[in-house]
Amino acid sequence: MVVFKIIVVIASYFIGSLSPAIVLCKAKYGVDIRTLGSGNAGTTNVLRNYGKKMAVATLLLDILKGIVCYLAGYLIFSSYEIGLACGLAAVLGHIFPIYYRFKGGKGVATTLGLCIVAVPKAALVAVIVAVIIMAVSRRISLGSLLGVLIFTITVAVMGYDIFVIIWALIITVIIWVKHRGNIKRLLSGTEPKFSLKK
Numbered sequence: 001m002v003v004f005k006i007i008v009v010i011a012s013y014f015i016g017s018l019s020p021a022i023v024l025c026k027a028k029y030g031v032d033i034r035t036l037g038s039g040n041a042g043t044t045n046v047l048r049n050y051g052k053k054m055a056v057a058t059l060l061l062d063i064l065k066g067i068v069c070y071l072a073g074y075l076i077f078s079s080y081e082i083g084l085a086c087g088l089a090a091v092l093g094h095i096f097p098i099y100y101r102f103k104g105g106k107g108v109a110t111t112l113g114l115c116i117v118a119v120p121k122a123a124l125v126a127v128i129v130a131v132i133i134m135a136v137s138r139r140i141s142l143g144s145l146l147g148v149l150i151f152t153i154t155v156a157v158m159g160y161d162i163f164v165i166i167w168a169l170i171i172t173v174i175i176w177v178k179h180r181g182n183i184k185r186l187l188s189g190t191e192p193k194f195s196l197k198k
Contacts (some may be wrong), residue, residue, distance in 0.1 A: 005073075005082055012069035012086035017094025019104055020061035021046050024054060034103060041097075042105035044066050044140045047194065059109050065115025080118075084167050087114035091171060095178060106178040108144045111171055119155060119164070126151035138193035141182035148175045 021041040025033040029050065037045045043062065069090035074083030091111050099105040102155035115123035130147025134140055152168040160168075176183070185191035 005077060008073055008076060008082070008087045009085050012072065012089040013093040015069055016065050016090030016110060017097035017099050017104070018065070018099060019057045019094070019097055021105060022100060024057055024061075025050060028054070034100075040105055041100070041103070043109055044194065048192075057163030062094065062105070063113035063116075065094065066110040066115075067117050070114050070117050074118075081163060084118055084164065087118060088167065088171065089101065090114065091174070095174065106144075107171075107175055108148070111148065111175065115151060119151075119160070119168075122151050122154040122158060124167075125154045134194075139186065139191050140194050141179055141191060145176060145179055145183070148172050192198055 019041045021033050022045070025031055025046065033045055033049065034041050038048075039045070043055050043059040046058045066087055070087035072083075072085045073086030074080060076082075091107045091114065093104075094110040095104050095107045096102040104153045112123070112127070126147045129150045130143040132143075133146050136141035137143070148188070149172055152165070155168045156165050162172045182191055
């Protein structure tokens, strides 16, 4: 049983490694999205280069990865902890995809999908905060950073056990580390604002 659990967690990593941003842009435009804009294989970079429709498709598929991998672990083993482990593996796969030389996205959308099904109340609080911050600042990175931070704080305040709190903290640290370039630009005032004109 332990071996089977490990296999499912590893499979979640491989599922997470599938990048909608790279696959969709390559299929429709023949271009690797990582060669454009910020170089990130994620929704924001797709939005800036190819518009809303491609960005929404990328976002939804990335979210779906987190949902599917969590549910796989949770339903197969009737284990909340294995579900969280599978979800985390999917996030790591998205960020460090084996199919693309370990150069992927920043993990926010996949984390969102995971958190929506794993810790829905805390995820709702985080999403509300993130959306408000994005709307006011027009900076997706700022909303993402503060949203995931609020998520971890909310998990702790809601009284989840230490395993879940540590899991949430690990995800927060990963997201913040992946956004270190954005953090530098936010502090210097050079982080670009998003536009929905396309």
